[in-house]
Amino acid sequence: MSQPSVAAPDAHSPQEDAPDASVLAAIAASTVATSPCEHIYMRSVFTPRFYERLLALMPARSRFHDLRHRDAMRADGSSSRLRMYLYPEHLWRLPAPQRALWMSISRMLRSQALQDEFKRKFRQSLETRFGRGIDELSFYPIPILVCDLPGYCIGIHADVLSKAITVQFYLPKDATQRHLGTVFHHGRDGEAAERTVAMDFMPASGYAFAVMARESWHSVRRTTEADGERFSIMLTYYVQDTPKAWFKRRYDRFRSALGFGPKG
Numbered sequence: 001m002s003q004p005s006v007a008a009p010d011a012h013s014p015q016e017d018a019p020d021a022s023v024l025a026a027i028a029a030s031t032v033a034t035s036p037c038e039h040i041y042m043r044s045v046f047t048p049r050f051y052e053r054l055l056a057l058m059p060a061r062s063r064f065h066d067l068r069h070r071d072a073m074r075a076d077g078s079s080s081r082l083r084m085y086l087y088p089e090h091l092w093r094l095p096a097p098q099r100a101l102w103m104s105i106s107r108m109l110r111s112q113a114l115q116d117e118f119k120r121k122f123r124q125s126l127e128t129r130f131g132r133g134i135d136e137l138s139f140y141p142i143p144i145l146v147c148d149l150p151g152y153c154i155g156i157h158a159d160v161l162s163k164a165i166t167v168q169f170y171l172p173k174d175a176t177q178r179h180l181g182t183v184f185h186h187g188r189d190g191e192a193a194e195r196t197v198a199m200d201f202m203p204a205s206g207y208a209f210a211v212m213a214r215e216s217w218h219s220v221r222r223t224t225e226a227d228g229e230r231f232s233i234m235l236t237y238y239v240q241d242t243p244k245a246w247f248k249r250r251y252d253r254f255r256s257a258l259g260f261g262p263k264g
Helices: 020-029 048-056 096-109 112-121 123-130 175-180 190-194 243-257
Strands: 039-042 081-085 139-148 154-157 163-170 183-185 196-198 205-210 218-220 230-239
Touching: 020 039, 020 112, 048 096, 096 139, 096 230, 112 123, 112 139, 112 163, 123 163, 123 205, 139 243, 230 243
Parallel strands: none
Antiparallel strands: 039 205, 081 139, 139 230, 154 218, 163 205, 163 230, 183 196, 183 218
């Protein structure tokens, strides 16, 4: 897995290790699109200086492991999607400069302020789905750093209902991968599947949507060798409204720290 060719960052102030303000501002500035489902597209998620440092301090290939999802599996049994959990217990193993930067990202991704901003953005969908006000809803955030290898794709799906909100922050080094973004569909089959809205895979951008049964249809077109590797941060807010779901989220996290993360 080649690393982005970015010059080493200059000295920086402690404030530059706190991406919270720029991410919250990007969400607030986004407009909720209602077709084909409620979603947002975010721009300038990170400041230029922070984004430069993020690319320069990308973890090494050895820190990632296969995500064994059916659509990502290759003929040789390996996966075309690699992931690294962005929990503190995983990040402490990184070299000090990487650890400091990715710890700041981890804190932001798991913060209540970020969850609340997304809940406010998708109030209508979430209150419709759960039948409660957003102030009564609490989700469990799972952040991962993802590297998609050439040949990765995923068919049209709406996400399982154990998820409440799906977020992806795009991390390309330039605009050459613009065509690799997630595609939203008006339906799963036939003419509706052909009517699409594509997200641009641009530096420091991203999208988010509320997971809705038979509504939040989306996919990723198969990537090629010419496309190279596709880096992003996936942030998934999981439902934890029963004791069993609450326990599962924390049990899975404990297992992931031991190298036994869930398959999906």
